[in-house]
Amino acid sequence: xxxxxxxxxxxxxxxxxxxxxxxxxxxxxxxxxxxxxxxxxxxxxxxxxxxxxxxxxxxxxxxxxxxxxxxxxxxxxxxxxxxxxxxxxxxxxxxxxxxxxxxxxxxxxxxxxxxxxxxxxxxxxxxxxxxxxxxxxxxxxxxxxxxxxxxxxxxxxxxxxxxxxxxxxxxxxxxxxxxxxxxxxxxxxxxxxxxxxxxxxxxxxxxxxxxxxxxxxxxxxxxxxxxxxxxxxxxxxxxxxxxxxxxxxxxxxxxxxxxxxxxxxxxxxxxxxxxxxxxxxxxxxxxxxxxxxxxxxxxxxxxxxxxxxxxxxxxxxxxxxxxxxxxxxxxxxx
Amino acid sequence: xxxxxxxxxxxxxxxxxxxxxxxxxxxxxxxxxxxxxxxxxxxxxxxxxxxxxxxxxxxxxxxxxxxxxxxxxxxxxxxxxxxxxxxxxxxxxxxxxxxxxxxxxxxxxxxxxxxxxxxxxxxxxxxxxxxxxxxxxxxxxxxxxxxxxxxxxxxxxxxxxxxxxxxxxxxxxxxxxxxxxxxxxxxxxxxxxxxxxxxxxxxxxxxxxxxxxxxxxxxxxxxxxxxxxxxxxxxxxxxxxxxxxxxxxxxxxxxxxxxxxxxxxxxxxxxxxxxxxxxxxxxxxxxx
Amino acid sequence: xxxxxxxxxxxxxxxxxxxxxxxxxxxxxxxxxxxxxxxxxxxxxxxxxxxxxxxxxxxxxxxxxxxxxxxxxxxxxxxxxxxxxxxxxxxxxxxxxxxxxxxxxxxxxxxxxxxxxxxxxxxxxxxxxxxxxxxxxxxxxxxxxxxxxxxxxxxxxxxxxxxxxxxxxxxxxxxxxxxxxxxxxxxxxxxxxxxxxxxxxxxxxxxxxxxxxxxxxxxxxxxxxxxxxxxxxxxxxxxxxxxxxxxxxxx
Ligand SMILES: Nc1ncnc2c1ncn2[C@@H]1O[C@H](COP(=O)(O)OP(=O)(O)OP(=O)(O)O)[C@@H](O)[C@H]1O
Ligand SMILES: [Mg+2]
Numbered sequence: 057x058x059x060x061x062x063x064x065x066x067x068x069x070x071x072x073x074x075x076x077x078x079x080x081x082x083x084x085x086x087x088x089x090x091x092x093x094x095x096x097x098x099x100x101x102x103x104x105x106x107x108x109x110x111x112x113x114x115x116x117x118x119x120x121x122x123x124x125x126x127x128x129x130x131x132x133x134x135x136x137x138x139x140x141x142x143x144x145x146x147x148x149x150x151x152x153x154x155x156x157x158x159x160x161x162x163x164x165x166x167x168x169x170x171x172x173x174x175x176x177x178x179x180x181x182x183x184x185x186x187x188x189x190x191x192x193x194x195x196x197x198x199x200x201x202x203x204x205x206x207x208x209x210x211x212x213x214x215x216x217x218x219x220x221x222x223x224x225x226x227x228x229x230x231x232x233x234x235x236x237x238x239x240x241x242x243x244x245x246x247x248x249x250x251x252x253x254x255x256x257x258x259x260x261x262x263x264x265x266x267x268x269x270x271x272x273x274x275x276x277x278x279x280x281x282x283x284x285x286x287x288x289x290x291x292x293x294x295x296x297x298x299x300x301x302x303x304x305x306x307x308x309x310x311x312x313x314x315x316x317x318x319x320x321x322x323x324x325x326x327x328x329x330x331x332x333x334x335x336x337x338x339x340x341x342x343x344x345x346x347x348x349x350x351x352x353x354x355x356x357x358x359x360x361x362x363x364x365x366x367x368x369x370x371x372x373x374x375x376x377x378x379x380x381x382x383x384x385x386x387x388x389x390x
Numbered sequence: 391x392x393x394x395x396x397x398x399x400x401x402x403x404x405x406x407x408x409x410x411x412x413x414x415x416x417x418x419x420x421x422x423x424x425x426x427x428x429x430x431x432x433x434x435x436x437x438x439x440x441x442x443x444x445x446x447x448x449x450x451x452x453x454x455x456x457x458x459x460x461x462x463x464x465x466x467x468x469x470x471x472x473x474x475x476x477x478x479x480x481x482x483x484x485x486x487x488x489x490x491x492x493x494x495x496x497x498x499x500x501x502x503x504x505x506x507x508x509x510x511x512x513x514x515x516x517x518x519x520x521x522x523x524x525x526x527x528x529x530x531x532x533x534x535x536x537x538x539x540x541x542x543x544x545x546x547x548x549x550x551x552x553x554x555x556x557x558x559x560x561x562x563x564x565x566x567x568x569x570x571x572x573x574x575x576x577x578x579x580x581x582x583x584x585x586x587x588x589x590x591x592x593x594x595x596x597x598x599x600x601x602x603x604x605x606x607x608x609x610x611x612x613x614x615x616x617x618x619x620x621x622x623x624x625x626x627x628x629x630x631x632x633x634x635x636x637x638x639x640x641x642x643x644x645x646x647x648x649x650x651x652x653x654x655x656x657x658x659x660x661x662x663x664x665x666x667x668x669x670x671x672x673x674x675x676x677x678x
Numbered sequence: 679x680x681x682x683x684x685x686x687x688x689x690x691x692x693x694x695x696x697x698x699x700x701x702x703x704x705x706x707x708x709x710x711x712x713x714x715x716x717x718x719x720x721x722x723x724x725x726x727x728x729x730x731x732x733x734x735x736x737x738x739x740x741x742x743x744x745x746x747x748x749x750x751x752x753x754x755x756x757x758x759x760x761x762x763x764x765x766x767x768x769x770x771x772x773x774x775x776x777x778x779x780x781x782x783x784x785x786x787x788x789x790x791x792x793x794x795x796x797x798x799x800x801x802x803x804x805x806x807x808x809x810x811x812x813x814x815x816x817x818x819x820x821x822x823x824x825x826x827x828x829x830x831x832x833x834x835x836x837x838x839x840x841x842x843x844x845x846x847x848x849x850x851x852x853x854x855x856x857x858x859x860x861x862x863x864x865x866x867x868x869x870x871x872x873x874x875x876x877x878x879x880x881x882x883x884x885x886x887x888x889x890x891x892x893x894x895x896x897x898x899x900x901x902x903x904x905x906x907x908x909x910x911x912x913x914x915x916x917x918x919x920x921x922x923x924x925x926x927x928x929x
Binding site: 122172176181185189197313316320348351356357364368 | 651
């Protein structure tokens with residue numbers, strides 16, 4: 057019996073037995089190692105967790121379902137503003153705020169998804185950009201509500217579960233984000249190994265085939281887009297709650313682009329690709345940006361191009377790719 | 391009434407710039423089927439180079455021409471090295487690669503020229519104004535309108551009437567058959583790409599007064615360029631001309647009459663338009 | 679016969695611009711029918727299938743499945759009511775395993791494809807059934823391979839296996855052996871012989887030997903219009919048919 061190539065993350069995930077389980081524990085163990093080792097840098101790592109969440113949300117929509125979007129920032133920013141405004145005007149409990157922001161982002165994703173997912177290709181790409189553009193424009197104009205260019209200031213959070221205050225060292229923020237990430241991770245995992253996830257994988261590969269077996273393609277896409285939007289909204293909300301600030305940049309196309317870079321860097325459809333890509337990105341960026349942020353941008357652009365050209369599976373597939381080129385190298389063209 | 395005509399002229403001038411920059415994009419996306427989000431980068435490269443040359447003493451027109459040629463050559467180099475492997479890959483790979491390329495443009499120009507915006511000084515004869523019956527009007531904008539018209543007619547002749555245009559349409563309709571009858575498809579695409587990027591570079595130079603040159607130019611105006619192409623119908627040359635002018639006029643009018651909500655207005659319009667006609671106002675399968 | 683037809687088409691018309699690809703087509707399939715649809719290249723056979731499945735919207739005419747009109751149903755709902763098809767050009771999930779290609783269809787048929795919770799046993803049942811179906815059709819040994827690794831002929835069989843997995847009432851086979859070397863096509867024809875007797879089948883096929891053996895009735899389509907229909911022997915003897923069709927494109 058031949059096994060599937062490593063590329064098929066689905067088969068891999070579902071095929072792993074108990075030994076796999078230990079493997080799956082690794083990232084979370086590392087997360088705790090970081091917690092104890094990275095004192096003073098926890099806010100950076102919290103940001104990494106948030107970016108992982110954002111990247112994972114993009115992986116669902118783009119990686120699995122094949123919805124080519126440049127508008128993920130719309131949901132990230134929406135969630136961030138929703139959580140910030142909720143904390144200021146309604147209640148400062150983080151969890152209630154988080155759930156509210158998540159639900160609202162999901163709703164926003166649902167409504168826009170219903171509208172735009174009929175289209176494909178560049179048109180869809182443009183529409184995702186337009187949604188983010190509209191929202192950014194609103195946030196910029198509605199100075200009274202959002203603080204416009206100055207950003208949303210004065211977000212004060214109560215303690216998590218009424219027990220854990222957000223401390224100066226960012227310990228609570230880190231663990232809180234980690235817990236939220238874990239919850240979403242479990243959801244994502246369930247989705248991608250489920251029949252629902254497999255149908256999305258099918259839609260990405262060949263929508264005509266899925267229609268021919270009776271799949272309501274559009275509804276499936278709307279569903280995953282909604283979930284992805286909710287998830288990106290959670291990431292934005294976490295960002296608002298842990299940094300106590302929401303800026304206009306949360307809605308910029310750069311956020312969408314960054315998420316794309318992180319996803320491609322790590323590898324799509326690998327679930328841990330998002331973890332790897334986002335972590336590497338955030339950490340390296342922290343060093344590089346101190347030198348000159350534009351060196352970093354140059355590097356990221358070049359890296360993205362190189363990834364597309366030479367490393368299709370991202371870092372998760374680095375081993376396999378290297379082996380492939382290694383083996384191919386000595387063979388002369390016929 | 392006179393403000394109405396002024397807005398119309400301003401819109402036309404802006405629309406012509408959009409057309410000059412986007413026409414290359416409609417070819418790459420519609421004909422070569424490359425989803426290219428880096429197109430604004432070539433316009434930006436052209437603009438920057440011209441700004442640099444003019445500062446160094448080169449007169450406006452030679453600088454504009456040289457900068458366009460340079461932008462075209464950069465485009466050719468990009469096409470031959472990184473885009474060609476992507477012709478048969480999916481849209482996602484193309485979006486990602488060109489997105490990375492946009493980052494490289496932005497960061498590269500910033501590293502070389504800093505984050506400030508670049509002025510492209512106009513020659514004296516373009517910076518004055520001309521009396522047009524009811525008021526004085528900037529000569530520069532009239533120049534844009536004239537240039538756009540001349541280019542549009544010229545391009546239409548090339549695509550519609552020349553052997554090159556016929557070859558291009560053949561290659562797009564069916565690359566395999568085109569190859570079989572001896573058309574060098576690769577060279578044709580490269581040449582077309584160079585021309586498109588050169589035009590974008592030219593648009594970047596002459597449009598610098600309207601679309602300010604700064605490092606994030608390529609991302610900032612991306613949506614506008616894409617809108618022209620998509621609304622005009624991918625690969626539809628005449629469609630993108632009409633779309634560019636319409637968008638130029640509507641956007642200018644929006645800014646003039648409803649300054650507070652003009653950006654909403656623009657995005658909402660795009661949104662509604664694309665939902666209503668996902669394939670643009672004039673969908674077309676082949677050129678012209 | 680008075681039984682409700684499994685599929686009933688009347689007055690179906692469709693134009694692509696100036697090209698009339700379907701001109702007032704009438705067609706009935708009784709349950710268990712074996713209908714051959716033949717016609718020269720570009721006659722509109724595939725278009726006809728696309729009109730039936732809802733991939734294309736007809737300009738006029740009506741379609742009913744088991745007596746119920748399905749004109750307003752979306753393609754996926756038509757499939758759910760029991761109208762399945764195969765494609766002239768393979769339309770498969772190339773990165774997915776052969777077995778899962780079938781299992782996903784079964785999951786869709788059994789309405790468990792929305793599930794993200796408590797799907798384990800059902801999904802395993804889908805996989806088991808998929809295995810069985812692959813065995814029946816003779817490609818069980820490649821069940822775990824990626825579709826893209828399969829030879830074309832086996833991919834053609836997979837097309838059929840997927841359609842059958844939907845347990846259709848009506849099955850539309852669009853040139854099931856298209857693209858397969860003639861030396862191997864008998865494998866596909868053997869599979870056709872063993873399709874469940876209760877399914878109404880419409881088969882488009884260029885190989886006349888196959889059609890004449892398989893079909894009990896043949897409809898001839900020329901330029902979007904039904905030229906004639908009848909029993910295979912009658913069709914074979916029809917000089918008009920010979921002129922427009924047999925004389926030209928049969929090898
Ligand atoms: N989407 C479309 N738009 C315009 N014309 C089309 C379209 N699809 C098919 N056609 C044309 O309609 C005609 C019928 O095509 P169709 O594929 O139905 O023929 P067919 O009978 O299946 O032929 P073949 O034996 O080659 O499979 C052809 O002339 C084809 O070019
Ligand atoms: Mg056909």
